Each structure stands twice: as structure tokens, then as C-alpha cells.
Amino acid sequence: MGWGIRRLVSGRQLGPELLPASQRWPAAAVAAVCVTVTGVLAVSVAHQSRADGLDAAVDARIKAGLRGHHVLLTVLPRLGNPMPVTVLTVVLAVACLATRRWRGAVLAGAAALVSGMLTEWVLKPAVGRLALGWLSFPSGHATNTFALAAICAVLLAGPSRPPLPAVLRSFLALTAIAAAAAVSAAMVALGFHYFSDIIGGAAVGIATVLLTALILDRCRLPAGTRTGDGRTGQADEAGVKAGKPARSWPQL
Numbered sequence: 001m002g003w004g005i006r007r008l009v010s011g012r013q014l015g016p017e018l019l020p021a022s023q024r025w026p027a028a029a030v031a032a033v034c035v036t037v038t039g040v041l042a043v044s045v046a047h048q049s050r051a052d053g054l055d056a057a058v059d060a061r062i063k064a065g066l067r068g069h070h071v072l073l074t075v076l077p078r079l080g081n082p083m084p085v086t087v088l089t090v091v092l093a094v095a096c097l098a099t100r101r102w103r104g105a106v107l108a109g110a111a112a113l114v115s116g117m118l119t120e121w122v123l124k125p126a127v128g129r130l131a132l133g134w135l136s137f138p139s140g141h142a143t144n145t146f147a148l149a150a151i152c153a154v155l156l157a158g159p160s161r162p163p164l165p166a167v168l169r170s171f172l173a174l175t176a177i178a179a180a181a182a183v184s185a186a187m188v189a190l191g192f193h194y195f196s197d198i199i200g201g202a203a204v205g206i207a208t209v210l211l212t213a214l215i216l217d218r219c220r221l222p223a224g225t226r227t228g229d230g231r232t233g234q235a236d237e238a239g240v241k242a243g244k245p246a247r248s249w250p251q252l
Contacts (some may be wrong), residue, residue, distance in 0.1 A: 015101040016159040018213040023158075023168065024236040026212045034207035038138065041200045042127045045137055049130040051194050058195040059188055066189040072086055076186035080141030085112065092155070101160045103216045107209070108151050112144070114210035119143040119201065124224035131193055139193045150209035158213075160239025 019027055045052065051059055064071060089112040094105035110248065119140050129137035153176065154170040155161065164172075184198040193201075 001095050015103050017106060017217045018103050018154050018158045018160055018218055020159060024214060024217070028214060031207045031210040032225040034203035034210075038123075038200050038203045039208070041196050041203075042123065042137065043129065044144075044237070045194075045196055047127045047128045052196070055194040055196050062185050063190045066185065069096045072182075073186050073189060076183050077190065077192075078146045080183040080187070082116075082144075085116075085144040085148065089151075092148075092151060096155070096160075097192030101111070102157075103213075103219075104155050104160050106185040106216060107212055111151055111212040112147055114212065115139065115143050118194065118208065119204055122167065123200075129194075129197070131197070132191055134192065136193050138195045139184060139187060139197040140201065141187050141193070142180070142198045143205040144179075145205070146202040147209055148206030149173075149176035149180040150157040150206045153211050154209060197246045203218065 017240060089108055092108040093105045096102070121140050123138055124135040124140075127135075127137045129135065153173045156164075157174045161169060180202070182192070184202070187193045188195060188198060
């Protein structure tokens with residue numbers, strides 16, 4: 001995968017890393033927890049078509065809280081459909097391309113695509129859990145929206161962040177997370193998913209984004225590619241061979 005990404009950006013500056021070096025091990029730990037949670041839930045709900053004890057308790061509270069809010073229950077689920085998610089993903093990718101944040105553009109496109117394919121083509125058929133006769137674990141709406149929220153959080157908080165006030169960036173990231181939670185809650189209220197489906201979908205989306213960001217941050221410049229401070233990828237490689245670490249591309 002790293003080779004393909006290097007070919008994609010050959011001759012261009014890769015732009016700033018997505019995650020600060022100090023946050024890479026925590027990000028890897030969060031991704032590992034998400035993978036573990038998804039695996040445990042997948043085993044516990046495999047080939048079921050009913051809610052377990054936790055699902056029944058939480059689902060009842062969500063349905064009670066959203067009962068009567070017909071407009072929300074009509075609008076919110078649509079935000080997690082493939083078309084709105086695709087449009088938002090393209091907007092994020094184009095914004096990154098316009099500002100020469102190549103890693104951010106690849107993150108937006110690759111993470112959203114991989115998380116969606118993993119959910120719909122691999123995990124749902126393998127787990128075989130049903131809700132209203134449809135495969136439900138993990139929730140595709142939760143996967144899509146939480147992946148987008150995680151992408152926004154990475155782009156707003158990392159070294160590639162836009163020149164916005166910290167308060168505004170935090171507000172935007174929290175808004176994206178709240179929107180993902182609202183979409184997921186609406187799907188539970190409508191009976192299309194159980195609470196554990198939502199947790200599984202959120203875990204898949206977040207883990208995919210973090211792992212993609214970690215992989216992209218490990219990609220070095222192709223030899224001869226000029227960076228923003230005038231150095232080249234070839235110079236970095238020469239420094240590594242001489243026992244000096246490359247300054248611009250710290251490893252995980």
C-alpha cells in the first residue's frame with residue numbers, strides 16, 4: 001500500500017503529517033481497542049436476530065427519547081446514506097488538495113472507502129446478524145458517519161490543521177461527532193439497528209481512519225522530491241544511511 005501511495009504523490013510534496021509524533025502511540029492504542037471491541041461484539045451477536053440485554057435496555061431509552069420527533073427521524077438517517085457521505089468525502093478531499101495536504105486528501109478518500117467496503121462486504125455477511133430482516137452488524141450508517149467525524153478530527157487537530165482558532169476547530173470536530181451519534185441514534189429509534197450495531201460501526205470507522213493515518217504518516221518522500229524547506233527525499237535517505245534520522249518524517 002505504501003508503494004502505491006508513493007507512486008500517487010510522486011514528484012509532489014506530501015505535506016504535513018496527519019498525526020503529531022506524540023499522538024501516534026495513543027492513536028494506535030485507540031485503533032487496537034476499536035478492533036478488539038468490534039471482534040468481541042461480532043462473536044457475541046453472530047447470527048442473531050434479536051436484541052440482547054444491553055441492547056434492549058439502551059434501545060428502549062433511545063426510542064423513548066426520539067419518539068414523536070418525526071422530522072429528525074426522517075432527516076437524520078438520510079445523512080448516513082451513501083450519496084451524502086460520498087459528497088462530504090469529496091468535499092474534504094478537494095479541500096485538502098486545494099491546500100496541498102496530499103496526505104489529508106488520501107486519508108479522506110481511502111479511509112471512507114475502506115471502512116464502507118469492510119462493513120458492507122466483509123463484516124455484515126460474516127457476522128450475519130439481522131434487524132428487520134436486514135444484515136445489521138456493524139451499522140453502515142454508524143461506520144460512514146463516525147469515519148467522517150474521525151477524518152474531520154484528524155484534519156482539524158493534527159499538524160495539517162487549517163489556520164483556524166483552536167476553539168473553532170474543537171467546535172467543528174465535536175459537531176461532526178455529535179452528528180454521527182445523532183444519525184446512529186435515529187437508526188436505532190427506527191428499529192434498523194441495535195445499540196451494539198452502532199458501537200461496532202463506530203469502532204470500524206474510527207479504527208480505519210486512525211490506521212490509515214498512521215500508514216500515511218510512515219510514507220516518505222520519493223528520492224529527489226523537494227520539500228517545503230528545500231531539502232529532498234534523497235537527502236533524507238542519505239541521512240538515514242549515515243545514522244541520522246530524517247527530521248521531517250518521524251516514524252511511529
